[in-house]
Amino acid sequence: MEPVFSIPIVLPTRGKGMLAESLHKQLRTAIVDGRLAGGMALPASRRVAKALGIARNTVVNAYDLLIAEGYVIPHQGAKATVAEGVARRAAKRIFSELASRESLINPTWKMPLPRHGPETDLPARSFRLGVPEHQYFPHDVWRRLSARALRRWSGHGFGYSPTEGIAELRDAVAQHVAFSRAVACSGDDVIITSGAQQAFDLLARVLVTPDKTRVAVEQPGYPPLRDAFVAAGARIVAVEVDAEGLCVERLPDDVRVICVTPSHQAPTGVAMSLQRRTALLAFARSRNAVIIEDDYDGEFRFGGRPLDALQTIDQDGRVFYVGTFSKSLFPSLRKGFVVAPAWARKSLILARRCCDSHCDPVSQAVLAAFIREGHLARHVRRMTPVYAERRAAILDCLDGKLGTWLAAIPPQAGLHVAAHIRNPEHANWLISHAHRYAPGVQSLAEYSLDPKAPPALVFGYGTIDIIDIRKRLAQLARAMGR
Amino acid sequence: MEPVFSIPIVLPTRGKGMLAESLHKQLRTAIVDGRLAGGMALPASRRVAKALGIARNTVVNAYDLLIAEGYVIPHQGAKATVAEGVARRAAKRIFSELASRESLINPTWKMPLPRHGPETDLPARSFRLGVPEHQYFPHDVWRRLSARALRRWSGHGFGYSPTEGIAELRDAVAQHVAFSRAVACSGDDVIITSGAQQAFDLLARVLVTPDKTRVAVEQPGYPPLRDAFVAAGARIVAVEVDAEGLCVERLPDDVRVICVTPSHQAPTGVAMSLQRRTALLAFARSRNAVIIEDDYDGEFRFGGRPLDALQTIDQDGRVFYVGTFSKSLFPSLRKGFVVAPAWARKSLILARRCCDSHCDPVSQAVLAAFIREGHLARHVRRMTPVYAERRAAILDCLDGKLGTWLAAIPPQAGLHVAAHIRNPEHANWLISHAHRYAPGVQSLAEYSLDPKAPPALVFGYGTIDIIDIRKRLAQLARAMGR
Numbered sequence: 029m030e031p032v033f034s035i036p037i038v039l040p041t042r043g044k045g046m047l048a049e050s051l052h053k054q055l056r057t058a059i060v061d062g063r064l065a066g067g068m069a070l071p072a073s074r075r076v077a078k079a080l081g082i083a084r085n086t087v088v089n090a091y092d093l094l095i096a097e098g099y100v101i102p103h104q105g106a107k108a109t110v111a112e113g114v115a116r117r118a119a120k121r122i123f124s125e126l127a128s129r130e131s132l133i134n135p136t137w138k139m140p141l142p143r144h145g146p147e148t149d150l151p152a153r154s155f156r157l158g159v160p161e162h163q164y165f166p167h168d169v170w171r172r173l174s175a176r177a178l179r180r181w182s183g184h185g186f187g188y189s190p191t192e193g194i195a196e197l198r199d200a201v202a203q204h205v206a207f208s209r210a211v212a213c214s215g216d217d218v219i220i221t222s223g224a225q226q227a228f229d230l231l232a233r234v235l236v237t238p239d240k241t242r243v244a245v246e247q248p249g250y251p252p253l254r255d256a257f258v259a260a261g262a263r264i265v266a267v268e269v270d271a272e273g274l275c276v277e278r279l280p281d282d283v284r285v286i287c288v289t290p291s292h293q294a295p296t297g298v299a300m301s302l303q304r305r306t307a308l309l310a311f312a313r314s315r316n317a318v319i320i321e322d323d324y325d326g327e328f329r330f331g332g333r334p335l336d337a338l339q340t341i342d343q344d345g346r347v348f349y350v351g352t353f354s355k356s357l358f359p360s361l362r363k364g365f366v367v368a369p370a371w372a373r374k375s376l377i378l379a380r381r382c383c384d385s386h387c388d389p390v391s392q393a394v395l396a397a398f399i400r401e402g403h404l405a406r407h408v409r410r411m412t413p414v415y416a417e418r419r420a421a422i423l424d425c426l427d428g429k430l431g432t433w434l435a436a437i438p439p440q441a442g443l444h445v446a447a448h449i450r451n452p453e454h455a456n457w458l459i460s461h462a463h464r465y466a467p468g469v470q471s472l473a474e475y476s477l478d479p480k481a482p483p484a485l486v487f488g489y490g491t492i493d494i495i496d497i498r499k500r501l502a503q504l505a506r507a508m509g510r
Numbered sequence: 511m512e513p514v515f516s517i518p519i520v521l522p523t524r525g526k527g528m529l530a531e532s533l534h535k536q537l538r539t540a541i542v543d544g545r546l547a548g549g550m551a552l553p554a555s556r557r558v559a560k561a562l563g564i565a566r567n568t569v570v571n572a573y574d575l576l577i578a579e580g581y582v583i584p585h586q587g588a589k590a591t592v593a594e595g596v597a598r599r600a601a602k603r604i605f606s607e608l609a610s611r612e613s614l615i616n617p618t619w620k621m622p623l624p625r626h627g628p629e630t631d632l633p634a635r636s637f638r639l640g641v642p643e644h645q646y647f648p649h650d651v652w653r654r655l656s657a658r659a660l661r662r663w664s665g666h667g668f669g670y671s672p673t674e675g676i677a678e679l680r681d682a683v684a685q686h687v688a689f690s691r692a693v694a695c696s697g698d699d700v701i702i703t704s705g706a707q708q709a710f711d712l713l714a715r716v717l718v719t720p721d722k723t724r725v726a727v728e729q730p731g732y733p734p735l736r737d738a739f740v741a742a743g744a745r746i747v748a749v750e751v752d753a754e755g756l757c758v759e760r761l762p763d764d765v766r767v768i769c770v771t772p773s774h775q776a777p778t779g780v781a782m783s784l785q786r787r788t789a790l791l792a793f794a795r796s797r798n799a800v801i802i803e804d805d806y807d808g809e810f811r812f813g814g815r816p817l818d819a820l821q822t823i824d825q826d827g828r829v830f831y832v833g834t835f836s837k838s839l840f841p842s843l844r845k846g847f848v849v850a851p852a853w854a855r856k857s858l859i860l861a862r863r864c865c866d867s868h869c870d871p872v873s874q875a876v877l878a879a880f881i882r883e884g885h886l887a888r889h890v891r892r893m894t895p896v897y898a899e900r901r902a903a904i905l906d907c908l909d910g911k912l913g914t915w916l917a918a919i920p921p922q923a924g925l926h927v928a929a930h931i932r933n934p935e936h937a938n939w940l941i942s943h944a945h946r947y948a949p950g951v952q953s954l955a956e957y958s959l960d961p962k963a964p965p966a967l968v969f970g971y972g973t974i975d976i977i978d979i980r981k982r983l984a985q986l987a988r989a990m991g992r
C-alpha cells in the first residue's frame with residue numbers, strides 16, 4: 029500500500045462508523061504536534077480512499093471536520109492545506125523554561141502560614157472542637173421542612189435571589205438574636221453569610237485597606253478569622269487575653285478594627301468583663317475604630333445571666349455582630365450572619381455579590397422555618413443540659429484525677445474547656461501525647477502567635493458523651509501518673 | 511416618700527415578678543448614662559425597700575444582677591458602689607465627632623463602579639440574560655434525590671466536609687465535562703465552588719498580586735468577572751473582541767492572566783477561532799501567563815461540532831477551566847467548578863477555606879446523583895431543541911421585521927443573541943426604549959469599558975417562549991417603524 033501521508037495511519041477493522049472519526053483524530057494529532065506541517069497540501073480524498081481501502085465519503089467527512097475545526101483550510105479548486113500556526117511545536121520553540129507558573133501565585137496563598145482545616149482522621153466520638161452533637165438533632169423535622177421548601181420553590185426561586193439573604197430568614201435571624209442575646213436589630217440589619225467564616229472574610233475585605241489598616245486579634249485567638257484579615261492585607265496586632273478577656277488597655281492607638289469573642293473567648297473560654305466591654309466601646313469611639321463581635325457559641329449557657337452583647341450596649345454603630353448556626357445547629361449547613369451598622373451594609377453586600385452572589389434560597393427557607401416554628405429554641409433548650417453534663421464531667425476529671433497537671437478555666441458558655449498546664453516541664457509530653465488518650469484535644473499553641481504563651485490544652489465536648497469523657501481522661505491521667 | 515436615689519424610680523403596680531427586673535433596668539440605665547456616677551455608694555437594700563414600698567428581697571435581687579453584670583461592685587461590710595468607667599457619658603467626652611466611620615471602608619467597595627446585581631423588577635417571561643427555563647426542569651426528580659441525600663446525610667455529614675468539594679461530586683463533574691466538552695480531567699483536578707462567580711473570585715485572589723499583576727478581560731465582557739479582578743487589586747486591560755473572539759495580537763506583553771469565553775463570547779456570542787485559540791495558548795506559554803476559560807453555557811449547541819476547549823488542547827497546565835450549573839440547571843443552586851492545573855490547586859483550596867470553608871454537602875450530593883444518574887445529560891438534550899427554537903425565532907425577527915435597524919450575530923451556543931444597531935442614529939432611542947417593548951433586553955454598553963464601542967442589544971431567551979418572542983419583537987418593530 030502506497031503511503032499517502034508522511035505519517036502512518038492505522039484504521040480500525042470493525043465498526044465502519046468509527047473510520048472517519050479515527051482518521052480525523054490521527055490527522056488532527058499529527059497537525060497539532062507538527063508532524064503534518066502548516067501550509068502542507070493534503071492529498072486528494074479520492075487518492076486517500078483508494079490507498080486506505082475505505083469509502084471516499086469517509087475521507088471527505090474527516091476532512092470536513094478538520095476544516096470546521098480550523099485545522100485545515102479549504103481552497104476553491106485546489107487541495108486543502110494544513111492551517112498555519114496551529115502546531116503546538118511552534119509554541120514550544122518560543123517557550124522559556126525559566127518562566128515558572130508558580131511565580132504567578134500571590135504570596136499570601138503560598139506562605140507556610142498555619143492554616144487550619146477540618147480534622148478528618150478523628151474517631152466519631154472525640155474531644156474535637158467546633159462540631160456539635162448530631163444524635164439529638166431533629167433530623168425528621170429538618171427533612172420535613174426541606175421537602176416543604178423544595179415544593180414551594182419549584183414554582184419560583186429558580187433564578188438569582190437577594191445577595192443579603194431572603195427576607196424571611198433575615199427576619200427570623202433578627203428575632204432569634206433579639207430574643208436569645210438581646211441584640212437590637214431588625215431583618216434589614218442582617219446579612220446572611222455562608223458560615224461565620226464568610227462574614228469574617230467580607231468584613232476583612234470591606235474594612236481593610238491593604239498594608240494600611242491595623243487590626244487587633246485576640247492572643248490566643250481563632251486562626252481562621254486571623255487568616256481572613258491577613259489575606260485582606262491587614263497589619264495584624266495580637267493583643268493578650270487575660271481572665272477578664274481582651275486587655276483593652278494594650279490596644280495600640282492606631283488600631284481600626286478589633287476582633288473579639290466576648291461571650292466565650294476562643295479558645296480560653298473566659299467571658300469579657302463589663303469594665304472591659306465599656307472600655308472597648310469607649311476606645312472604638314475615641315479612636316474611630318470598629319469592633320467585630322464573634323458570638324459563635326453563646327446560645328449554650330451554664331452560668332447565670334449573660335452579660336449584654338457589645339452590640340446591645342453600643343449606641344454609635346461601631347459593632348458588627350457575627351453569629352453562626354454551626355454550633356447551635358450544624359457546621360455543614362454553612363449558615364452564619366452579620367448584624368451590621370447601616371453605614372457599612374451596602375459595601376458588605378457589594379463585596380458579597382463579588383464573592384459568590386448569594387446563598388441558595390432553599391436552605392435559607394428551611395432554616396427560616398426551623399427558627400420561626402420554634403425548633404431552634406427547642407433544640408438549644410434540649411442540648412443545654414446535655415452539654416452542661418459533659419462540661420461538668422470534664423471539669424470533674426480536670427479538677428480530680430488530672431488536677432496535679434492541669435488547671436481548668438471553667439467556661440460560662442459554649443462547647444469547650446481550656447486548661448492550663450501547671451508545670452511547664454509537663455507541657456512537651458502533654459502537647460505531643462495527650463491526643464493519643466484524648467483524641468481531638470488541641471494545644472492552645474495552635475491558637476497562638478506568641479511562642480512563649482503559657483502552655484494549655486483545649487477539650488471540646490460537642491461530639492463526646494460523659495462515659496467516653498470519663499474513660500478517656502482516666503486513661504490520660506494513668507499515662508501521666510506513670 | 512423620701513427619695514433614696516438621685517433619680518426617680520417608677521415601679522409597676524402589678525406583676526410582682528417584674529418588680530426586681532424593672533428596678534434593675536432603671537438602675538442600669540442610670541449607671542450607663544452617667545446619672546448614677548462611678549464610685550457612688552448605693553443606698554442599703556432595707557432603706558430602698560422601705561422607701562419604695564417593696565420587699566427587701568426584691569431590691570437584693572436587683573442589686574445582685576447589677577453585681578453579676580459588673581455595673582456595681584460589692585464591698586465586704588460596706589455599701590456597694592457603682593463601678594467606675596462603665597458610664598457611656600465618659601466615653602462621649604473623648605469622642606471626636608470629626609472621625610468618620612465610613613472612612614474605614616476600603617475604597618474598592620465605595621467606588622461607584624458598575625456593579626451588577628440580579629434584575630428583580632422584570633416580568634417572569636422576559637429577554638433577561640443568564641436565567642434558564644424552569645418549566646421543563648424535572649423538579650420531581652430533584653426533590654426525590656434531595657430527600658434521599660437528606661436521609662443518607664442524617665447519620666454523618668453533620669460536621670465540616672472537604673473544602674474542595676465531596677469526592678462523588680468532583681468525580682461526577684469530571685465525567686460530565688470530559689463527556690460534554692472533552693475537557694481532560696479527573697475528579698482530583700476539580701474544585702467545587704458556589705457558582706462560577708466564586709471561581710472567578712478565588713482565581714483573582716490567588717493569581718493577582720495587588721497593583722502588580724496585569725489581567726486581560728474581553729471588551730465587551732462579563733462585568734462580574736471583571737469586578738472580582740478589580741477587587742483583588744489587578745491592573746485591568748480590556749482587549750477587543752472581533753468576529754473571531756479575543757484579538758490575541760493586541761494582548762500587552764506583560765499580561766499574566768487572560769480571561770476569555772471562547773465557546774460563546776459573553777456577550778457578543780461569537781466563537782473563538784482555532785487560530786486564535788492556538789495563538790492564545792502560544793502567548794500564554796511564551797509570556798508565562800495563564801488563561802481563565804469561562805465556559806458558562808457551552809452545553810447548549812445549535813451548530814456543528816464545537817471547537818475543542820482551550821483546556822483540551824493545552825498541554826502545559828496554563829488553563830483554568832471554569833464551568834457552572836447556573837445555565838444547564840438553575841442559578842439559585844449556586845454550583846460551579848474550576849478544573850485547575852495541579853500547581854495551583856493547593857493555593858485555591860487554601861483561599862476557599864479562608865472564604866467560606868466549603869459548600870454544603872447535601873446539595874453537592876443531590877447534584878452528584880443528578881449527574882451520575884443521567885438527569886443532567888437528559889435535561890440538556892431536552893432543552894437544546896427548546897432553546898434552538900427560541901434562538902431561531904429571535905434571529906427570524908431580527909433578520910425580518912427588525913432587519914432595517916439590527917444586524918444579529920448568530921450564536922452557535924448558549925442562551926442569548928447579540929445584535930448590532932446598524933445606524934448609530936437609532937442607538938439612543940433603542941438603548942433607552944427597547945426594554946419597554948422587549949423587557950429584559952440589555953445594551954451591550956453595560957458590558958463595555960469603552961464608551962465608543964459600536965452600539966448593540968443583547969436578547970436572552972432562557973425565560974421567554976416563541977409566542978412572546980414574536981409578539982414582543984413585533985411590538986418593537988412597530989415602535990421603530992413609526
